[in-house]
Amino acid sequence: MAVELDFAAVLSQWPLLLLGVAWTVGLTAISASLGVLLGIVCAWVASQGPRWLRPLVASYVELIRNTPFIVQLFFIFFGLPAAGVRLSPEWASVIAMVINLGAYSAEIVRAGIQATPKGHIEAAASLALSRMQSFIFVVLPPSLQRVWPALVSQIIIVMLGSAVCGQISTPELSFAGNLIQSRNFRAFESYIVITVLYLALSMGARLLLNRLGARVFPGAHRG
Amino acid sequence: MPADLTPAVPALTIAGLRKSFGSNEVLKGIDLTVAPGEVIAIIGKSGSGKSTLLRCVNGLETFQHGTLEVDGQALAQDNAAAMRALRQRVGMIFQSFNLFPHLTVGKNIMLAPGLVRKLPADVLLERARRLLERVGLAEKFDAYPDQLSGGQQQRVAIARALAMEPMMLLCDEITSALDPELVGEVLAVVEALAKEGMTLLMVTHEMNFARKVSDRVIFMHQGRVHEQGPPERLFADPQTAELRQFLSSLQ
């Protein structure tokens, strides 16, 4: 039995697809920026921040890394209203993604910080830099550079994970796919198109982030 | 430097300094006074406490007993702001250079004066270029540290320390990590500094250099200043058996 493919039935829904792509890219861009920032702050706390904050940060990181993203998302969207916090699907998605990426990038950045040669920190101290200046200008940039490939991978994992946000009707790419196939019953074609779009987004994001890394960290260790 | 304006104030005064790592007492009562412009070479066996002594002077290590004054100012170990103020006056050069790998040579030099002294960009640039010229690396302004030889990196590290205009430099075996053919270029820079009147405290294994450049040699043994004196006398006529043994072990 030959399968008769009808991509036109899917592609004619391009405004929906475009909206989905825009939401997926947007969610990823926001959560990547804020999530990595959150991760850096947590890594700072873990490596040299106030001692009383460390158990808090460690608990957060463990909690997020040991629970499924979909549960985190549902907790924020369906659970928090019971506590009086009612969020739109879009806000719930952004917050869940930031919190999720924050925990993973905290661990990644911390590993980078731990690989900092002690001598660099001592040199910074002996040049009269404060601990914060030393962290921001001496410790952090090479640490981020060391772990940049891991951060890029994690950002892409979060981008793909954002497909789950369609479950609470955030109009991201997988949500668009579900909607289209429920309208035209072309599940096969719909998901092929969605798959190709995710693939393109991932590869595009990886390329872009690698380029960004090369720009931001020009003093790459050639050795 | 204006040593003659303040003849009474030593660059460094250490009295009764004791330092332990856990139960291991590493410095067992150090007394040392260094005049402004004086060049001191610290020699001694590995493990005798030379590095620890230097690191106490700029607060990289804390000590348990005794006092330490830089230019008449008592070191306040538990006051972070005071320690930073002290470190602006006392530069340190390390055995392993410790240049910041993500910054160009120029930015390595300009980082601390920019952040700490908040000097404007044009002053920073001018200062970095002048210092690089002084250490013979004017053309390396935009190079990254890993594009330089060890000797060049160490000269940049010296320029970087000088950019804070310290009154005293601490040098901890700054040529020990270098290939023999690169030692000379670094020592030449240090010698020039000594001639210009910089107060220098340097741990070194280069005995010929110590003999040639230093005003005073300090021999450390088991956490104490075991013997000290002008280089001519100390090398030619060691008074203690330990120094005699140390010197003969170098031959």
Ligand SMILES: Nc1ncnc2c1ncn2[C@@H]1O[C@H](COP(=O)(O)OP(=O)(O)O)[C@@H](O)[C@H]1O
């Ligand atoms: N961070 C440290 N922790 C514990 N012991 C140390 C530390 N640094 C140095 N020591 C010990 O202090 C002693 C003196 O070391 P150091 O000052 O480095 O000697 P030197 O520079 O003369 O070789 C050694 O026994 C060394 O093992």
Ligand SMILES: [Mg+2]
């Ligand atoms: Mg040493």
